[in-house]
Amino acid sequence: xFRHAMNIRIIKTLSALLLALSISWVQADTxxxxxxxxxxxxxxxxxxxxxxxxETKDPRLLVMFEAMVEGNLYYQESTSELLVTxxxxxxxxxxxxxxxxxxxxSKDETAKVKVNNALRIYLRAEIARxxxxxxxxxxxxxxxxxxxxxxxxxxxxxxAELRASxxxxxxxxxxxxxxxxxxxxxxxxxxxxxxxxxxxxxxxxPPVRNLLIELADQVEEPKxxxxxxxxxxxxxxxxxxxNKVDTIFFGLSLGSVxxxxxxxxxxxxxxxxVINMAHGEMIMLGAYTTYVVQLLMPNYIDASIWxxxxxxxxxxxxxxxxxxxSVIQFLHGRPLETLLATFGIxxxxxxxxxxxxxxxNRQVDTPSWMSGSIELNPVxxxxxxxxxxxxxxxxxxxxxxxxxxxxxxxxxxxxxxxxRNMAKAMGIKTAKVDAMTFGLGSGIAGIAGVALxxxxxxxxxxxxxxxxxxxxxxxFGGVGNLFGTLVAAFTLGIANKVFEPITGAVLASILVLxxxxxxxxxxxxxxxxxKGRAAE
Amino acid sequence: xxxxxxxxxxxxxxxxxxxxxxxxxxxGLLIIVTLFASVGNLAFSETSIFxxxxxxxxxxxxxxxxxMLALAVDIVWGYCGILSLGHAAFFALGGYGMGxxxxxxxxxxxxxxxxxxxDFMVFLNWQELPWYWQGFxxxxxxxxxxxxxxxxxxFVFGWLAxxxxxxxxxxxxxxxxxxxxxxxxxxRNEMGFGGNNGLTDFKDILGFNLQSDTTRVALLATTAFMLxxxxxxxxxxxxxxxxxxxxxVRDTESRSRFLGYRTERYKVWLFVYSAVIAAIAGxxxxxxxxxxxxxxxxxxxxxxxxxxxxxxxxGTLIGAVLGALLVNYAKTRLTAIFPEAWLFALGALFVLxxxxxxxxxxxxxxxxKNKLVSSKTSSTAEEVA
Numbered sequence: 027x028f029r030h031a032m033n034i035r036i037i038k039t040l041s042a043l044l045l046a047l048s049i050s051w052v053q054a055d056t057x058x059x060x061x062x063x064x065x066x067x068x069x070x071x072x073x074x075x076x077x078x079x080x081e082t083k084d085p086r087l088l089v090m091f092e093a094m095v096e097g098n099l100y101y102q103e104s105t106s107e108l109l110v111t112x113x114x115x116x117x118x119x120x121x122x123x124x125x126x127x128x129x130x131x132s133k134d135e136t137a138k139v140k141v142n143n144a145l146r147i148y149l150r151a152e153i154a155r156x157x158x159x160x161x162x163x164x165x166x167x168x169x170x171x172x173x174x175x176x177x178x179x180x181x182x183x184x185x186a187e188l189r190a191s192x193x194x195x196x197x198x199x200x201x202x203x204x205x206x207x208x209x210x211x212x213x214x215x216x217x218x219x220x221x222x223x224x225x226x227x228x229x230x231x232p233p234v235r236n237l238l239i240e241l242a243d244q245v246e247e248p249k250x251x252x253x254x255x256x257x258x259x260x261x262x263x264x265x266x267x268x269n270k271v272d273t274i275f276f277g278l279s280l281g282s283v284x285x286x287x288x289x290x291x292x293x294x295x296x297x298x299x300v301i302n303m304a305h306g307e308m309i310m311l312g313a314y315t316t317y318v319v320q321l322l323m324p325n326y327i328d329a330s331i332w333x334x335x336x337x338x339x340x341x342x343x344x345x346x347x348x349x350x351x352s353v354i355q356f357l358h359g360r361p362l363e364t365l366l367a368t369f370g371i372x373x374x375x376x377x378x379x380x381x382x383x384x385x386x387n388r389q390v391d392t393p394s395w396m397s398g399s400i401e402l403n404p405v406x407x408x409x410x411x412x413x414x415x416x417x418x419x420x421x422x423x424x425x426x427x428x429x430x431x432x433x434x435x436x437x438x439x440x441x442x443x444x445x446r447n448m449a450k451a452m453g454i455k456t457a458k459v460d461a462m463t464f465g466l467g468s469g470i471a472g473i474a475g476v477a478l479x480x481x482x483x484x485x486x487x488x489x490x491x492x493x494x495x496x497x498x499x500x501x502f503g504g505v506g507n508l509f510g511t512l513v514a515a516f517t518l519g520i521a522n523k524v525f526e527p528i529t530g531a532v533l534a535s536i537l538v539l540x541x542x543x544x545x546x547x548x549x550x551x552x553x554x555x556x557k558g559r560a561a562e
Numbered sequence: 563x564x565x566x567x568x569x570x571x572x573x574x575x576x577x578x579x580x581x582x583x584x585x586x587x588x589x590g591l592l593i594i595v596t597l598f599a600s601v602g603n604l605a606f607s608e609t610s611i612f613x614x615x616x617x618x619x620x621x622x623x624x625x626x627x628x629x630m631l632a633l634a635v636d637i638v639w640g641y642c643g644i645l646s647l648g649h650a651a652f653f654a655l656g657g658y659g660m661g662x663x664x665x666x667x668x669x670x671x672x673x674x675x676x677x678x679x680x681d682f683m684v685f686l687n688w689q690e691l692p693w694y695w696q697g698f699x700x701x702x703x704x705x706x707x708x709x710x711x712x713x714x715x716x717f718v719f720g721w722l723a724x725x726x727x728x729x730x731x732x733x734x735x736x737x738x739x740x741x742x743x744x745x746x747x748x749x750r751n752e753m754g755f756g757g758n759n760g761l762t763d764f765k766d767i768l769g770f771n772l773q774s775d776t777t778r779v780a781l782l783a784t785t786a787f788m789l790x791x792x793x794x795x796x797x798x799x800x801x802x803x804x805x806x807x808x809x810x811v812r813d814t815e816s817r818s819r820f821l822g823y824r825t826e827r828y829k830v831w832l833f834v835y836s837a838v839i840a841a842i843a844g845x846x847x848x849x850x851x852x853x854x855x856x857x858x859x860x861x862x863x864x865x866x867x868x869x870x871x872x873x874x875x876x877g878t879l880i881g882a883v884l885g886a887l888l889v890n891y892a893k894t895r896l897t898a899i900f901p902e903a904w905l906f907a908l909g910a911l912f913v914l915x916x917x918x919x920x921x922x923x924x925x926x927x928x929x930x931k932n933k934l935v936s937s938k939t940s941s942t943a944e945e946v947a
Contacts, residue, residue, distance in 0.1 A: 301731045356917055361731045362645045363916040366872065369865055370912020377905035494742050494861070497735045532746045539743040543719075543736060547726045 057084045061108045061123070065101040069140050073148060080152055088156050090123055091149045099123075099139040102131060109136060151180035158185065163194040170200040174207065174233035182208040203229045207237055210254075216247065223253045227260045230268070230404040235261055268405045273523050279412040281519025282419035283481065286474035288496035289426060289511055290467035295497075296506035297443040297463045300357075300364040304349065304372040305496065306489025308468040311345060312338035312475020313484040314379060317388050328393040331476065338472035345375075346468025350461045372490075379486045387483035396480060415477045422473060427508060429466070439463050443506055498542050504552030514553060518542075585797040588880050589790040596622075596786040600779045616775050623782040623850040625890050630789050630843035632870045632886035633879060634836040637796055639868065640877030641805070642832055643729075643812040647864045648737030649840050651744050652712040654858035656841030658748075659698075659708025661761035661854040664772075666699040668765050681763070682756045692754045701768055708845045709838050716837030717830060724826035724833075729815070738861045745859030760855025767849050778850070785846045789883070792839050796879055799835070808832055869908065872915050875922025885922065 060079045067075050079087065093099040093110040100109040100120065108123040109131070120131050141149075157169035173181055182205065189201045202225070209222035223241065226234050238261070241254035291305050302308075315338040320330045349371055357364045392411055399409040430436035438459045441449040450456050471489075478488065499518060503510030518538055525534035549555070599622060602614035631653050638644040670677040674684040678691055697703045719740060723733055751757035770777045799805050810818045811825045819825050848854045857863075867886075874885020889911070897904045919926055 295731075299731075301735060353913055353917065360920075362643075362734065363920065365645070365731055365734060366865075366868060367913045367916040370869075370909040370916070373862075373905050373909030373912065375909075377902065377909065380905075381902060494735065494739050498739065501732065501735070530750075532750055536743045536746055539739050543722065543739065546728055546732070546736065547722050550726050550728060550732075 057082050057086070058124070061090075062106045064108070064139060065106045065137075069142060069145075072140070072145055076145070076148065076152075086123060088153065091153050091156070093123075094139060094141055095146050095149045095153070097138065097141065099141075100136045101139060102129075103135055103137055108139070147178070147180055150178065151184050154181040155184050155188075158188050163197055166192075166194065166197045167200050170197060170204055171231065173204055174231055177204060177208055179212075203231070203234065207234060210241060210250075211237060216250065219247070219250055220253045223250065223257050227257045230261060230264060232404065265405050268403065272406055273527070274520055275408065275412075277520030277523035278416055278516060279519070280522055281516035282416040283474075283478065284495060284499050284519055285419045285423060285512060285515035286415075286477055287471070287492045288499040288515060289423060289508065290470035290474065291493075291496045292467075292500045292503070292505070292508060292511045293426075293439075293470070294464055294467035295500055297439055298354075298460060300354065300361050301368070301497065302346075302349075302354075302464070302467070303365055303369040303493060304375060305368075305468070305471055306491070306493040307372045307375040308342040308346060308471035308489070309475040309478060309492055310379065310484075310486065310489035311342045311375070312472030313390070313479040313488055314383065314388070314475070315341045315472065316476045316479040317383075317390050317484050320391055327391045328395060331393055331396075334476050335473055338476045339469040340472075342472025342475070343465040343469030346471075347461050347465040349468075350464035354464065355457060355460065376486045376490070383486075385486060387485040390479040390484050392480055411480050415480065418477055422470060423508070423512060426470065430508070435459075435462060435466075439466075494539075498539070501552055502542055502545065504554040507552070507554045510552055510554035584880055585793050588883070589793055592786055592790055596783055600783060603775055603779055616778055619775075619778050619782050620850055621894065623778070623785050624847065625887050626782070626785040626789050627843045627847040627850070628867075628870070628890050629883040629886040630785070630792060630846075631840050631867050632874070632882040633789070633792060633796065634839040634843065635867050636871045636874075636876055636879060636882030637836045637839070638833055639871060640879075640882065641800060641812060642808050642829060643815075644829065644833065645734045645868065646737045646833075646836075647734045647861060647868065648739075648741035649836070649867055650861075650863040651737075651741035651859055652716060652837040652840035653844035653847070653863075654741075654744070654748075654854065654856075655712040655715065656708045656844030657848040657854040657858060658755060658761070658844075659704055659711065659841070660845040660848040661764075662695060662698040662755075663701060663704035663708075664764040664767060664849060665761050666695070666704075667767065668763065671765055672763070680756070680761070682751075682759065683754070686751060688754075695754065705845065709841050712841035712844075713834050713838045716834045720830040720833035721826075724829045727826075738864065741859050741864055742861055745856050745861075748856035748859060756855070758856065760853060760857075761848075762853040762855075764849065764852055772849055772852070781846065781850050785850075788842055788846060792842070793879060793883070796839075800879070804828065804831075866908070869912055869915065871922075873911065873919070873922055875924025875926075878922070878924045881922050881924040 057079070060075055060082065064072065064075050064079070079090075089110065090099065090108065098111045100111055101107060102109060109120040109129065110123055111118050112121055113119075120129050120136065121127065122129055154169065154173060157172075158166055160166050160169065170185065173185065185201050185204055189198065189205070192198045192201060206222040206225045210219050210226060213219040213222060223238065226238060235258065238254045238258045242251050242258055244251055287306075287309060290308065291302065294300065294302050294305070316331070316334040319334040319337055320327060323330050323333065349368070353367050353371065354364055357367060396411045396414055399407045400413075401407050430439060438449070438454050439462070441452070441454055442456050442459045442463075446456060449459075475488070482488065495518075499514045500511060502518065503512070503514030521541075522534050522538055525537055528534075529537065599614045599619060602612045603616060603619050606613040608615075631649065634652070635646060635649050638646050638649075665680045668680065672681040672684075674681055676684045679688060683691070698707070719737075723736060728736060747753055748755050748760075749758055755761065764772055766772055767777065770780070800808070807818065807823055807825075807828050810823070811828055815825055844854075844858075866889075870886040870889045871882040872885070873889055874883065875881030892907075893904060896907060915922070921928070
């Protein structure tokens with residue numbers, strides 16, 4: 027990576043090209059010679075050798091300097107070869123600096139490369155410089171941010187020097203903050219320090235906050251303390267704002283899970299008026315389908331999700347059609363009996379999964395493109411899997427709205443849900459529509475299972491907890507109204523997450539349950555009741 | 563249990579059309595069986611063929627508690643069409659009331675030897691008894707609370723639900739949400755009910771050692787007595803004017819309302835009555851089982867009760883009781899032989915009973931008899947022709 031850094035200079039000066047080539051050509055020799063010299067040289071002369079070493083711009087310098095600062099740099103007494111100690115599983119081991127391979131040596135055969143405080147200061151500055159001149163802008167920025175916590179004069183000077191030639195805006199602003207921190211802390215001129223403190227309000231980094239707290243508490247410069255206090259207030263205000271945004275994001279994330287879990291139920295309940303107590307198990311089947319798909323294609327975890335989504339839809343959807351054809355159609359017009367029978371089915375499915383896959387939870391791998399998070403600023407992170415699930419939930423919702431409003435199946439479904447007998451009289455095969463509706467609702471539950479498998483462990487009880495929540499969402503939103511379900515899911519999700527820090531997670535979900543029970547008193551038909559003749 | 567039901571079937575199914583008409587002979591039989599078991603346990607030695615083990619006594623007591631819970635569900639579901647999926651909540655609340663009394667009775671015999679605080683409170687570093695634990699060292703007060711709290715909860719919930727005319731599956735899921743919320747709440751340590759572990763390690767009740775055979779038999783006898791009382795009382799209620807209105811509400815609520823009955827009031831009081839029966843069952847269950855924990859609140863427990871009632875035949879009082887006895891006996895046997903198979907069997911029972919036995923075993927016998935009668939009459943009619 028160091029050679030790359032050199033390339034930047036090559037562009038700057040043509041004459042440097044030859045020099046660079048010659049350096050890289052002789053590099054191997056000089057680096058080895060100089061490292062050997064390091065083992066014998068007197069402590070007072072070490073700095074000169076280190077400076078020469080720095081000139082070689084060898085990629086191993088970073089490791090070597092870091093090891094030396096920490097006192098982990100040794101050499102083999104017989105060959106003068108440099109070694110780095112490293113603790114592997116609690117045992118100190120030596121590693122060759124030149125090749126990086128492990129070497130088996132006893133303590134007697136090695137000696138430490140001596141280092142003192144003056145050298146350490148030099149080494150730290152050089153380490154910072156090496157990192158700060160990395161080719162990758164993100165790495166440079168990281169290096170600058172790492173310095174927030176351990177700034178000293180020499181590194182700040184290095185940063186100030188590099189600031190002039192820095193091209194990346196992000197790195198530049200990070201460098202500005204570092205320099206402002208240094209100015210605010212160690213500056214001589216009061217007005218400059220105050221200016222620096224004011225500049226620091228733009229940063230949310232914890233070390234900046236700590237520095238400001240320190241400055242606000244000091245008594246030597248009362249004016250500076252006041253300014254620091256003001257700056258701190260501004261920063262705290264921003265942080266609490268971003269924390270609120272964070273809460274809302276988590277609420278939206280929970281809401282999207284609720285939405286996925288409940289729209290399938292909204293369809294079956296809305297059209298057929300039956301609660302499918304096995305709905306949670308449809309979600310579970312979807313999650314297990316994801317697990318099985320990943321077992322079948324262990325080398326393509328990233329792509330497995332695209333196979334799992336249609337597979338889960340099919341598995342759960344077919345199971346839904348099977349349940350409808352074999353049980354539910356015979357219980358038509360007896361919603362309470364349907365509820366009991368589907369509950370029985372859910373017990374059977376749970377036990378089936380327990381017998382087939384064992385009662386233990388199964389781990390589903392997250393594709394690499396879904397793991398990790400985006401850092402929007404030092405306080406606000408967006409976890410990628412939650413973000414994608416949010417997008418996914420909205421996509422599924424949109425697709426479902428399209429199906430219901432633009433296809434002939436959707437037309438039939440809406441007709442049956444509004445007036446079953448009239449639809450029958452108009453020649454719609456209600457039995458077929460029922461089966462298709464049930465399949466569709468169950469299939470969507472299966473897709474929800476794919477999404478859930480990315481958030482929690484996959485176990486036989488995965489779906490059980492969702493049936494009550496899903497029903498609450500459907501009832502809250504108004505039966506037979508998909509947009510109501512959408513609004514209800516996100517409202518409940520956000521409400522849950524807003525209450526959570528105040529009351530704790532358990533009490534929050536209890537409060538939401540109580541709220542819905544009370545809400546039903548006022549609006550028994552939900553937020554968006556069906557209007558007109560369709561409403562009974 | 564099967565012997566008992568087959569013995570009774572001749573007597574019972576003759577008049578299964580009339581709700582609760584056959585309660586008296588069943589109560590008689592219940593008392594005889596209880597007497598038999600008690601004498602068998604206390605008076606005969608372990609080698610005698612008449613000996614009944616204490617394990618059986620406890621098991622019998624447990625079944626009878628379940629039967630009482632099933633009766634409570636049958637009263638609201640069978641007679642009023644309110645499918646409660648949360649009756650275990652009232653059962654568990656009654657159980658907690660009794661559990662709190664038994665906890666206070668432990669006194670300084672707990673692991674930490676604190677004369678006032680139960681062990682789990684000492685463990686949580688609590689300094690004094692929470693206000694809602696005050697007075698539970700008094701048996702009378704504890705029992706009053708064990709019945710009043712579930713009753714009040716049923717009243718508030720029922721009043722809110724029935725007043726806004728929440729019915730059908732809505733109501734069922736709301737009751738399930740109720741027990742679910744209570745379960746979550748009781749799992750919290752801060753609630754002061756022992757959290758996850760619940761209340762256990764009971765020593766004695768009213769000064770009698772809970773482990774002794776005599777106490778066990780007395781508890782069984784009390785349970786049998788309470789079951790008989792609630793059965794007879796429920797029969798009386800269902801035969802009264804109140805009961806007739808309740809059945810009218812079940813069949814067509816809107817028509818009853820148009821006739822001028824405040825149907826929600828009838829439903830609320832029936833719901834409260836049912837909740838109190840469930841609470842009595844819970845309070846009797848805890849000293850016999852020796853533990854009460856939040857697991858009793860799980861929604862599946864409530865739903866299991868519904869299946870007992872469905873299998874026995876709803877709206878028949880005795881059907882619910884026999885269903886509970888039958889299913890639980892089967893559960894005890896089956897979980898001992900194939901632990902895995904029980905959930906399969908229970909699930910299949912749900913599906914099969916709802917599909918093929920909508921009126922339960924009672925209804926099956928009733929319709930079989932009707933068929934016999936009608937085929938006889940039709941054949942005689944043919945002969946005449």
